[in-house]
Amino acid sequence: MDLSRSSQVSPRTVWTVGLHALAIAALGLVLYRLRPMLALLAVSLMMVLALEPLVGLFERWGLKRGWSVMLSLISLLGLFTLIALSVVPMLVDQVSHLVEALPGFVTQVRDSAWLRSLDERFSVLESLERELPRVSGTIAGPVIGVLSSSLGVLVTGITVLTLTVFGLLAGEQLFEQGILWIRPDRRPELRELLLDMNRAVSGYLVGVFLICALGAVVTGTVTWALGVPYFLALGLMYLVLGFIPYIGSLLVALTVSLTTLATVGFRRALIALALFLIYQQIEGNVLQPLIQRRTLKMNPLLIAIVVIAGALGMGVLGAVLALPLAAALQVLLQRVQEQRNRQWARELPAPAPAPAAPPPSDDTEEPLHH
Template identity: 45%
Template sequence: METPARPRSQVTPRTVWTVALNVLALVAVLWLLARAWTVLSWVMVALFLALAAHPLVRWMEGRGVRRGAAVLAVGLLGMGLLSALLMTLVPMLLEQARALVQAVPDYVYQLQHRPWVQKLDERYDVIDRIATELRQRIPMTPGPVWGVVTDLLRKLAAVVTISVLTIFFLLFGPDLFDKALQWVEPSRREHWRGLGHEMHRTVGGYVAGAFLISLIGGGVTAVSTLLLGVPYFMALGLAMAVLGLIPFVGAFLGMLLVTGTTFASVGTKEGLIALVVFVVYQQVEGNLLQPLIQRRTLKMNPLLIALVMLVGTSLAGLIGALLALPIAGAVQVLLQDRLARLHEQWRTGKNGVTRVILAPEDQGRRQQPPSEPPLIQH
């Protein structure tokens, strides 16, 4: 009696080696990304700034200025504003920020005398815990000189690198995109070129609009707190400008920071005025500025925005929070294009025809069943 043949395995050694090499390649790519994350973050910030500056460059090109001259003018304008900021506002900002940080524990103790805070503190003992934690974490003396110099040089290198990359993106980004299209099938190049322009228009418009709106919010915050007599108006204005770039969560955090600081440093009346000013400005921003400035930029579901912001923040902190939505907007353009193509395929069928499947009783009535199912051309 012959022994039945054992079934041959469907997994060949070649398949095993292919899967193993693909996994190793993926691990190597992830390792390289982790090692080069600092440089990649600089590149993403430069792209972010280039998208924000592109509308101004395009406006100057529309007035007859050559692209190179327009990029140079925008670069010099940015450098001039940065230099003015460093020479005039930054010392004041640093002084106010240092004073604000050092005054936080005292403000906590001042809040302790409020009746509602006293009731909360009697039950949970939160005031002493917060004050102790802040005093432990806030450095009251400067660190070693070598560490300060190294950190300063690192930040200076980041600023120079990001500035140069931003100019390069503005100058050579379109040519690089055209060169990349040479790898695409000729019949699909125009489609991908239009898709790239749509991504650039949507994401670039959003970035430029977000910058403009955040600067307006920072200016309103600085002026209103200055008029209310808050000694940290410059630091609060800058913090509000940065937080304004973060959808949803940034406005709420800014409200807590501005109103809380005003309450603690000036008084209850001024704190209530700051809260009213903040609420009124948020209504103006949501109902007037955003529809006017970002009327043709990316539109995304609020739940999806919240999820994207959470993922970006968890992966890369503040930079991830700033870049998550533009990246998601670019991905959304690609997914919308793919969805439109799928709908077209579902509507016309895979080969441009629709198959008609007969019921069993109808098939029995046919004299000669065809070798292929009948086709009806659209």
């Protein structure tokens, strides 16, 4: 037997494998280059799925689809405007207080003994006086960068809202047109799968919004009771940052503690931090399992891996989008697993019939006749 001939690979197979590899590499390169657009589409899709229950509520009240979409977007824009009007003045006030307290802080530092000893050895104050005139020139670049990034965020927000409007108005029609490309016998199954994925993602987003809204109410109430003047801004900040898994609640806890410390003192800051940590335990162990029990049934280790992968791939936006995408992928994998189990059940041989039990033996002996 000629082993060299039997192990040869035909040129057609080589070309087929090579072309498939090139096609996969080209597709990966295209997706990598289009990742900003794909991120916008993903955010817009999440917005559509999150607003769809509200649009459906307005439609059940008797409004047409267009009016329902407009009222939903007005509600969303009103919420964002309220957040901006509450958070921005708080930041401006905090920065102004910092600027006002900065001269006194500089005077205290300059009069300190450790700085005088450093100045005697290394001429620290002389170096600072020499370098301070250059600071204004170095600050101009970051300020321009902040302004340009703010303009970019505004343009991105307008783009996302536009895509969201079109998705709410024409998304169902586009879905029906896409279904027509599938074989007729597979359409009902695919339609049911996509609707299940839609319900899972929508339920997850609505559940997260409810949890964040409750957390915002608790944060605002606690800080108001402690006498913090920015209780509304802190509550609305929880409503926004709560969508970031793990990191969002930590940022809110730090912000609440520092704001309480800066406004009403150290003792109340400790009380606020303790109450916030207690509420986080209640939220993680009671509220989230209760609200999300039907939407995201995923192992906590897998949730952490998904969030970390999303954050490493796309930063904060990837961490926010990771779990909704994981919810949709989980529905798909569950459906594939059910199909595989049914196929394996059909392929398994039928169990052999159990052997028949032997008839009962008559062990009684006949009596002896004498």
